[in-house]
Amino acid sequence: MLPSLGGAILITEQQLRDVLNCPVALARNSEFLGRPATQLFADDHLVAKLRSDFVFRPVDVERKAQAARAQEITVAVYHPSKTWFYLRDGDDLVIGSVMPKLEPLHLAFERMLSGPECDLVSLLRQWFRLYFSVAAQHKKRLDEGLSNFGLDENGRLYYLDDDLYAWYDFTAFSCMFAVWCRQYPTISEDFCRVLIRCLVEQLLEHFASPHLLRVVYGQVRDLDAYNDRERRLFSLVVELLAAEIKRFNTTLIKSDLGLVDDASVADSSLGGEDPSCNEPGIMAVLADVHANAPALEAVLAELDRLGVKKILLLGDVVGYGPHPNECIELIQARSCLTVQGNHDYAAVSGDVHRGFSKMARWAIEWTQPRLSIESKQFLSSLPPQLRIGSWLAVHGAPIDKHFFYAYVYQMTYQANLDWLQSHEVPIAFHGHSHTQSVYQRFRREDYHFKEGDVQLRESSWSLVCPGSVGQPRCGDWRAEFALFDPASASVKFRKLKYDLQYTMTDMRQLGFPSALVDRYADGK
Numbered sequence: 001m002l003p004s005l006g007g008a009i010l011i012t013e014q015q016l017r018d019v020l021n022c023p024v025a026l027a028r029n030s031e032f033l034g035r036p037a038t039q040l041f042a043d044d045h046l047v048a049k050l051r052s053d054f055v056f057r058p059v060d061v062e063r064k065a066q067a068a069r070a071q072e073i074t075v076a077v078y079h080p081s082k083t084w085f086y087l088r089d090g091d092d093l094v095i096g097s098v099m100p101k102l103e104p105l106h107l108a109f110e111r112m113l114s115g116p117e118c119d120l121v122s123l124l125r126q127w128f129r130l131y132f133s134v135a136a137q138h139k140k141r142l143d144e145g146l147s148n149f150g151l152d153e154n155g156r157l158y159y160l161d162d163d164l165y166a167w168y169d170f171t172a173f174s175c176m177f178a179v180w181c182r183q184y185p186t187i188s189e190d191f192c193r194v195l196i197r198c199l200v201e202q203l204l205e206h207f208a209s210p211h212l213l214r215v216v217y218g219q220v221r222d223l224d225a226y227n228d229r230e231r232r233l234f235s236l237v238v239e240l241l242a243a244e245i246k247r248f249n250t251t252l253i254k255s256d257l258g259l260v261d262d263a264s265v266a267d268s269s270l271g272g273e274d275p276s277c278n279e280p281g282i283m284a285v286l287a288d289v290h291a292n293a294p295a296l297e298a299v300l301a302e303l304d305r306l307g308v309k310k311i312l313l314l315g316d317v318v319g320y321g322p323h324p325n326e327c328i329e330l331i332q333a334r335s336c337l338t339v340q341g342n343h344d345y346a347a348v349s350g351d352v353h354r355g356f357s358k359m360a361r362w363a364i365e366w367t368q369p370r371l372s373i374e375s376k377q378f379l380s381s382l383p384p385q386l387r388i389g390s391w392l393a394v395h396g397a398p399i400d401k402h403f404f405y406a407y408v409y410q411m412t413y414q415a416n417l418d419w420l421q422s423h424e425v426p427i428a429f430h431g432h433s434h435t436q437s438v439y440q441r442f443r444r445e446d447y448h449f450k451e452g453d454v455q456l457r458e459s460s461w462s463l464v465c466p467g468s469v470g471q472p473r474c475g476d477w478r479a480e481f482a483l484f485d486p487a488s489a490s491v492k493f494r495k496l497k498y499d500l501q502y503t504m505t506d507m508r509q510l511g512f513p514s515a516l517v518d519r520y521a522d523g524k
Helices: 013-019 058-075 105-113 117-138 171-183 189-207 211-221 228-257 263-267 293-306 324-334 342-349 358-370 373-381 413-422 500-509 514-522
Strands: 038-042 046-051 083-089 092-100 149-151 157-159 283-286 310-313 385-388 391-394 427-430 436-442 445-449 453-455 460-466 479-485 490-496
Touching (some): 013 092, 058 092, 171 211, 171 228, 189 211, 189 228, 283 293, 342 358, 358 514, 413 427, 413 436, 460 479, 500 514
Parallel strands (some): 283 310
Antiparallel strands (some): 046 092, 149 157, 283 479, 385 391, 436 460, 453 490, 479 490
16 A cells, blocks of 8 residues: 555555455445446445556556556645555456545535535535646646545545546536536526636636636537526526626726726627628728737728728737737727737736747737726727627637637638537638638538638638738738628638838837847738
8 A cells, every 4th residue: 555645644454455345336326426447345434446447567556556646646636545555356456546435425415505505605615626726737627527526524525536637628617517407406596606606716716817707608608408497597607607707807997907897898898799790781801900000000091992881800909019009099999899819818917828929928018018098998898709690700719718819720720610510600700810811611622712802602611811910921011801791792802011111110119029020021
């Protein structure tokens, strides 16, 4: 036997031999659940597991047990008395673990649903603390099944499963919430309120990223309800999450910017449908302005010349460039329908932990202190996606649960077209790739268009990127945008010259790194 996870010898070899003489059959809806390959043993005080699905050579068995112990000490979600051991099972060497017998959460849960709210709050707070701590610190996921958790006599919660799993950005949790609702008919609206209160508290404590509330919101919103009760509970959870997101956005603006409550900021932060884009007439589609005012001014002047009034902007108003406030003012003056990009979010939140190069982080750090109060308020208010009739508008990729980190390109377009098809969304407008492109699926064939006029054929699925206004990456420095005509279902790609030297001169005078300045001339 190895030392326990807490370091001491808390379970003796005699106690282990005694419990191994008490085999337990795994059965549905019983105290003990688990995979068939796991041999389970239990007496009044201890539970032992043998992993007969893993057979080791003598030279490897202790190393494997030591590795399992080391991992569990690191993640710190297991009972400190849990002890790993190895033994001979016939001709085979197997490893196992033994720990105090706990009350399985799937049995305690029903009792707690009808008990005092304070007990339920304590339980859910502990559950989310375990779940989110492993996700935030180790990028791993605990199995959400309640049978994988147990309570000791003092009401402390521990994880029971020996395995950790890949982190799926809250997808598995959202599905597990639906499973809980189906397994426990006594789950009520009051439970949902407690659940969301504890979820928000622990998520923000462990991730410090309010954007993740919108990720969870998006996952729960897309759950399929099978009856009226589920529809009512799912709708309530979506409503509660929306209220928390609105509250946090307003709090962020008040605390960070010294402003009073602004309901308009809160109400626009989740995304939804905009009926104005269903009106007839050509719509301009822009993306990735990146604080390049001369480029944006040239595009807006061209739209004025063409008589185009409707403008859809696919995020990243700021970042990289020297004119963040000026670009925001231009966009606000035109009432552009705008979604939030990763640079927009980072400029307000300071969160550059994911998807930002050293140069991109420098630009965000330069931008943040220079944003006006009004600019921060505007960027905070932007929704991460919009549903426009049968279309979707998002900065990153349709399949991205975070909305603005993933790219649509040669290696990912098929999965994104699959998503459009399965969700019955004929057209998705996206930015982030900084290149003009249409990926289209028509009659089971996929096509890629990079220039000119593109027909979005009937009964097809299309990913449309208008390129970048402020920082194209196709080897051509000119500002890029697209014109979408709903009547003819066509996209026209356009490029415009602008005063590039004005932008580059401003960048040099403001101390931008030369590598960041020079890439503008190269169109990369």
